[in-house]
Amino acid sequence: MRVLIRYFFRGVRLVLAPIMLISEKLSTPTAVDxxxxxxxxxxxxxxxxxxxxxxxxxFCIKVRKEMARLGLKIELRDAQLDPAHKQALLKGGGKVKVPCLKITHDDGREEWMYESDTINTWLHKQFG
Incomplete structure (x- = not known):
């Protein structure tokens, strides 16, 4: 039964992923002036x-749209397809959960921020 449920949701993701990516491209806002x-x-x-x-x-699409709206050129690291990025996320942030914004402070300290709403609020506060 578990296997059937797992394959069902994989199939749903396979069908919805291209639709979501096309929707993101079509609805990405223009950057601030x-x-x-x-x-x-x-x-x-x-x-x-x-x-x-x-x-x-x-949730990552939501953050990327906010980045586009604010005109931010933030490096994107794919933690799903790149094992090195996945390992860095696990080691630095403590869990493989996305989206996660890595903030390197002036003193070299690293901050790992999870949750799309928290990230969007922080980005808007810093750059909006």
């Missing part, structure tokens, strides 16, 4: 950030 100097400062701040994500995760 900034001067080139302001955008350069934002881009510099974004170099300290990395988003661990799964490509077709709806």
């Amino acid at each position: 900034r001067t080139p100097e302001q955008q350069a400062l934002v881009d510099q701040e974004c170099q300290r950030l990395a988003l661990y994500q799964f490509r077709s995760c709806p």
